[in-house]
Amino acid sequence: MGIKILPKLVVLSEYFAPGYKYGGPISSIVNFQNELKYELKIYIISSNKEFSSKVILNVKADVWLKYGFEKSFIFYKTKTLFYFIKILFLIKKINPLKIFVNGIYSIPFSIIPALLFPKKTIMHVRGMLHPGALGQKAWKKKLFLGIFKIVGLHKRINFCVSDAKEEEYTKAVFGNNIKVHIAQNFPAYFPALEPLGKGIGQLYLCSIGLISPMKNHALILEALALVKTEIVWDIYGPIKDSIYWKNCQKNLANLPANIKVNYKQEINPSLVYDTLKKYHVFILPSQSENFGHALYEAMIAAKPIITSLNTPWNNLEENKAGINVDLTPVSIAAAIETFAAMPQEEYNTYVSGVRTYAEIAIDRKAIKQQYLKMFGVHDL
Numbered sequence: 338m339g340i341k342i343l344p345k346l347v348v349l350s351e352y353f354a355p356g357y358k359y360g361g362p363i364s365s366i367v368n369f370q371n372e373l374k375y376e377l378k379i380y381i382i383s384s385n386k387e388f389s390s391k392v393i394l395n396v397k398a399d400v401w402l403k404y405g406f407e408k409s410f411i412f413y414k415t416k417t418l419f420y421f422i423k424i425l426f427l428i429k430k431i432n433p434l435k436i437f438v439n440g441i442y443s444i445p446f447s448i449i450p451a452l453l454f455p456k457k458t459i460m461h462v463r464g465m466l467h468p469g470a471l472g473q474k475a476w477k478k479k480l481f482l483g484i485f486k487i488v489g490l491h492k493r494i495n496f497c498v499s500d501a502k503e504e505e506y507t508k509a510v511f512g513n514n515i516k517v518h519i520a521q522n523f524p525a526y527f528p529a530l531e532p533l534g535k536g537i538g539q540l541y542l543c544s545i546g547l548i549s550p551m552k553n554h555a556l557i558l559e560a561l562a563l564v565k566t567e568i569v570w571d572i573y574g575p576i577k578d579s580i581y582w583k584n585c586q587k588n589l590a591n592l593p594a595n596i597k598v599n600y601k602q603e604i605n606p607s608l609v610y611d612t613l614k615k616y617h618v619f620i621l622p623s624q625s626e627n628f629g630h631a632l633y634e635a636m637i638a639a640k641p642i643i644t645s646l647n648t649p650w651n652n653l654e655e656n657k658a659g660i661n662v663d664l665t666p667v668s669i670a671a672a673i674e675t676f677a678a679m680p681q682e683e684y685n686t687y688v689s690g691v692r693t694y695a696e697i698a699i700d701r702k703a704i705k706q707q708y709l710k711m712f713g714v715h716d717l
Contacts, residue, residue, distance in 0.1 A: 343378040344714050346621055347428055350439035353411070356394050358575040360547050362439050363464045364606065364630040368523035370409055372705055376714060378408040382424055382433050382446075382614040385413035389577055403430050405511060416629045421445035425453055433457065435712045437497075441465050442481060448490070452664050455493035459518065459711060462498055464627025466506045467646060472624075473550060482510060497711065500649060518709040524626040527610050529639040532681070532688040533617050540677040542570040542643075543616040545609060545631045546623075548585075549577040553604035553622045553645075553664065558588040560669035561596045566677040568596050572621070573612065575603040613638045616710050617684065622662055622669055623648060636695035641687040643672045650698075657690025 350366055352359035357471055385398040396402075396413045404411040412427060424445060428436060438447045438460040451458040464470055470480055485491060489628055491511040497518050498504045504517050533541070546552045550625050554572065561568060576582045603677070604612060609631075619635035619642045626632065626648040635642055636650070642659035644650060653659035660672040676684070 343376065344712065345431055345433040346377045346379050346712060347431055347433040347436045348379060348381045348439065349436060349446045349450055350381065350383050350458045350696070351423070352386070352388040352412060353413075354606075355396065356392075357388040358390065358547070358577070358603070359388035361626075361628060361630045364525065365461075365463070365522050365628070366439055368525055369708070370405055372523045372701065374405060374409055374710060376705070376709060379404075379410070380427075380433065381409070381411040382427055383411065383413055384416050384446075389575075400446055406432045415443050415556065421449050424450065425529065426527055428454060434714070435459055437461065437702045437712075439463065441485075442478070448485070451490055451494050452488070455490070458494040459497050460494055462496060462503065462507055462627075464499070464503065464625060466510050467503070467505065467625035467647075469551065469623075469625035471510075474703040486511065486563060502649075503627050510603060518707075519710040520711055521699075521704045522630070523701065523704060524628070524630060524633040524637065527613075527634060527638040529637075529692045530614055532639075533615070535617055535681050535684050537680050538566045538677055539567065540568050540570060540618065540673065541616045542618050542673070543573065543612070544570070544619070544621050545573045545604070545612070545635075546621055547577040548574050548582050550581050551624050552668075553624060555581065555588060556622060556664060556666060557620060557630070557669060558585060558592070558598070559666040560673060561598070562588070562592055564596060564671040564673050564677070566595065566674060568673060568677065570596070570598045571616070572598065572600045573602070573604050610638060612667045613640050618659075620644070620673075622664060622668075624664070633695060633698075639688045639692040641676070641684075643669065643676070643689045653691075653694070656694045657687050658694035659687070659691060678705070 347577055354363055354367055373449045383395055383506055385394050398415045401410050402414050414423060417569055433671045438455055440463045441447055486613055495516045496507055497520055497524050498507055507517055619640045622645040629648045632642055645664055646661050653661050662668040662672050
């Protein structure tokens with residue numbers, strides 16, 4: 338029996354593990370590599386910096402390193418002058434079947450490689466073209482996307498999206514004639530946690546995610562000001578927008594005595610599962626999520642969620658998995674009060690329901706086939 342020769346795939350992601358402040362796009366590629374490690378020879382090229390900071394990752398830079406299992410490798414490039422030339426050289430030397438670009442807004446890791454290797458490039462938009470996302474730093478994104486279209490890059494490459502709704506948003510920006518593939522994200526998998534003990538009028542909430550307007554922490558604080566029961570809300574995640582966080586702290590100072598809010602700093606993804614053990618409900622009413630890894634990780638760990646209707650995770654109440662809310666303080670407050678008022682027996686039905694909901698939502702074999710088809714690889 339001969340040795341199976343795996344197709345080569347280059348993955349470009351400006352920020353990557355062990356960094357984690359870039360959030361979901363990192364989780365997506367980590368999980369992607371783990372699921373496709375037997376079908377593809379994967380070469381990940383990233384920088385050795387943490388997102389939105391001056392922190393240098395504790396990794397060996399500027400050499401190929403073994404990554405994970407099987408035929409996967411990673412190259413952490415030091416950000417020096419014209420370092421994009423080295424990235425192009427690495428791609429050319431590998432000569433991959435395809436180049437999978439993780440996100441849009443990076444000149445060295447997205448735009449320049451796509452311009453030089455357009456026929457091989459598949460660019461995953463990672464929720465960056467959702468109307469809610471486009472509303473953040475709107476003028477910069479409008480300028481960037483305008484140049485993107487002026488050079489005609491959108492006509493020369495392929496795009497990847499997570500679902501039909503994201504395809505709609507992508508075509509709204511780039512036109513209906515672009516080439517778009519749908520491939521759902523691979524989420525992490527956790528064992529189900531046992532239901533946390535709960536009394537009536539008691540609720541421990543947590544959020545794990547970037548501190549930014551997209552995640553609506555300030556709106557949760559406005560909602561908590563309306564809540565009459567005893568609530569503890571612990572916040573985990575890096576502060577992406579310091580001005581936004583200062584405004585949150587002003588609201589925090591005006592909360593009533595029955596509400597306790599604690600900022601617990603950022604945590605390493607490896608600690609998420611153990612952290613979730615301490616809470617009844619996960620809350621993150623995002624303005625938009627193309628997938629929402631933090632939401633899914635909470636659900637698969639059997640924690641009911643409170644989130645908006647702007648994520649893939651809808652019909653939560655019908656499935657006893659959580660509550661979808663409108664983005665108003667009144668709606669969010671009502672959801673919090675509903676969970677706080679639940680007795681243990683009713684809460685346990687949501688614990689069971691959310692786990693079932695999460696398991697049914699993901700067909701890993703089907704997702705794998707979506708990626709292999711997109712890359713032009715037959716699953717042998």
